Amino acid sequence: xxxxxTTLTEFLRNELKGHANxxxxxxxxxxxxxxxxRISHLVARGGIDDxxxxxxxxxxxxxxxxxxxxxxxxxxxxxxxxxxxxAGIASEEMDSPLSFPEGRDGKFLVVFDPLDGSSNVPVNVxxxxxxxxxxAPNGRPPEDNDYLQPGSSQLASxxxxxxxxxxxxxxxxxxxxxxxxxxxxxxxxxxxANLRIPDTTSEFAINSSxxxxxxxxxxxxxxDCIAGSEGVRERDFNMRWVGSMVADVHRILMRGGVYLxxxxxxxxxxxxxxxxxxxxxxxxxxxxxxxxKGSTGREQIMGVVPQLVHQRVPVIMGxxxxxxxxxxxxxxxxxxxxxxxxxxxxxxxxxxxxMQ
Ligand code: AHG
Ligand code: MN
Ligand code: MN
Numbered sequence: 067x068x069x070x071x072t073t074l075t076e077f078l079r080n081e082l083k084g085h086a087n088x089x090x091x092x093x094x095x096x097x098x099x100x101x102x103x104r105i106s107h108l109v110a111r112g113g114i115d116d117x118x119x120x121x122x123x124x125x126x127x128x129x130x131x132x133x134x135x136x137x138x139x140x141x142x143x144x145x146x147x148x149x150x151x152x153a154g155i156a157s158e159e160m161d162s163p164l165s166f167p168e169g170r171d172g173k174f175l176v177v178f179d180p181l182d183g184s185s186n187v188p189v190n191v192x193x194x195x196x197x198x199x200x201x202a203p204n205g206r207p208p209e210d211n212d213y214l215q216p217g218s219s220q221l222a223s224x225x226x227x228x229x230x231x232x233x234x235x236x237x238x239x240x241x242x243x244x245x246x247x248x249x250x251x252x253x254x255x256x257x258x259a260n261l262r263i264p265d266t267t268s269e270f271a272i273n274s275s276x277x278x279x280x281x282x283x284x285x286x287x288x289x290d291c292i293a294g295s296e297g298v299r300e301r302d303f304n305m306r307w308v309g310s311m312v313a314d315v316h317r318i319l320m321r322g323g324v325y326l327x328x329x330x331x332x333x334x335x336x337x338x339x340x341x342x343x344x345x346x347x348x349x350x351x352x353x354x355x356x357x358x359k360g361s362t363g364r365e366q367i368m369g370v371v372p373q374l375v376h377q378r379v380p381v382i383m384g385x386x387x388x389x390x391x392x393x394x395x396x397x398x399x400x401x402x403x404x405x406x407x408x409x410x411x412x413x414x415x416x417x418x419x420x421m422q
Contacts, residue, residue, distance in 0.1 A: 074099055074234065074245045074254035082238060087173050090151045091199070091222060091238065094174060098197055098224075099234055099245075101145045103252050105138050105195060106232040109187075110249075118187045126161045126376060127341075132187050135159050138180035138195065152176055153202035156213050156375050158344055163375060165207045174221070175200040175208055177375070179344040182225070183310025192229035194312025198348035199223060213375050217347030217360075217368030224352060225312045235261070235319065237355040242319070263358035264322035267385040269304045271314045272326040279330035283363065283395035283404075290409050298411040311340065315349050315383065319356055324384035324392070328363065338380040342372055346381050359389035363396040 078095055082088040112118060117133045125131050139159040146152040146166070153172030156163040158179045166172065176199055183193040199222040200215050202208055224236030232247040234254055244258030270291055277285060294302035306323070308314050314325045329338045340346050350360025350367040360367040360383040370379060382392050391410070398404040 071255040071257070074256070077243065077245070077256050077259075081240060081243070085238060087221070090173055094149060094151055094176075094199065095222065095224075095236060095238075097145050097149050098142075098226075099254050101141050102195060102226040102232065102234055103247060103249075103254075104141055105181075105226070106228055106247055106249065108134070108137065109193065109228040112190060120188075125159050127158065129184075131159065132181065132184040134187050134193075135181045135184050142176075142178055142180050142195075142197075146176055154208040154212075156343065158341060158376075163208065163210055163213050167207070169202075170207060172202050175202050175213055177213060177344045177348075179341070182312045182345065183308070186308070186310050191310065192227055192308060192313040193310050194228060194316075195226045196312060196344055196348050197224060198344055198351075210375065213343065214372040216371050217342075217350055220347060220351050220368075222351075223348030225316070225349065227312050227316050229313065229316075233257075233316070235316065235352060237352050239351075239355065242352050242356040244319075258320075261319050261356040263319055263353065263356045263385055265357070265385055265387045267318075267322040267324060267388050268301055269306060269321075269323040270326065270388075271306045271308075271318070271323060272328075273307055273309075274305070276330045276332060279332040280328050281330075281363075281396075281399075283392070283399040284326065284328045286399075286404075286409060287392050287395045290411070298409045311345055311349065311381075315353065318358070318384040319353070322385045324382065324388045326392075327381045329380040337378045340378060340381045342367070342370060342377050342379040343375055346379050346383075349381075350383055353383050357386060358384050359386045361389050361393055363393060364400070 078092040121131045123131050146155050151172050152174050153169045154165040154175050156177045179196040182196050186193050198220055203212050222238040227233050233244055235244045242261045245254035246257040247254050290298050291303040327340050346367045353360050362380045363382050394410045398410050
């Protein structure tokens, strides 16, 4: 069925006009769309081709790899190497960054999570891919330190979600836009231009089984949400947790909400589960360009200066007013004004609530 919808290529040519590297960036995003299309076909075949299982290997994160983690990683590496415009890459699935001599004049570095939500592969629940496009050094091959750029330096970022439909959502700093794959023609059509996240929400996403390990401000925030209309929030909340950051954040882009993967002291050495460079930063850029916020609870995620390519960071992102409120829980706690049982909203509620 012929549609009058705008294609990704048509949209990019128009949206990136005036961008410093418009034509190369268009070509890179189209290359990513081609890899996403191939992954979409692979994922849609599920267990038929025996690629939904686990490998014996562990990645640099100390996590058992899924076959699809490695297959998707290889697809992205080949595409970026052959593009001739990518000088180097870093991936969740690789110990160290990889420079491409073929891309010696390449303008871009790409940092990516080839398969996000891997644990959902065997159970056929939505998964994704996440990418972050950074500037490459001029006139020399990239070194490891060249990847350690704060999220505010990203030229573009985005994700694919392999769900009931496959979508590609990206930003190049001029809004966040969503495209849906027509698998019959292998064409991405614009279906969600200029996405906007509602500023307020009554829905949060967190893995509550870690509650005893969270910091007090997060415990208090979640407790207040669960208290619903009988507590300081004076309304009931809903909870969702897919186990794929891409799926949870995509839902938030579509209808609002807040996603939390906070620091927990289950493994004190880790500052949370998610990685700054290829999960927190790219998803923050997409969210903030849609009017949302991305915070560690104490600072903007995209302001964090990276020390290591695989470093982890606490992640709180989504509806701007809800993220700001959660930052306030952290601020009040850090300032010593608050201890367990305190909520910043007490001050704004009638005396009645204080008495309860
Ligand atoms: P990945 O599969 O790339 O390691 O990412 C999984 C992340 C994120 O996508 C998801 O929200 C979170 O891990 C789920 O963590 P839990 O399994 O601890 O809930
Ligand atoms: Mn991930
Ligand atoms: Mn992954």
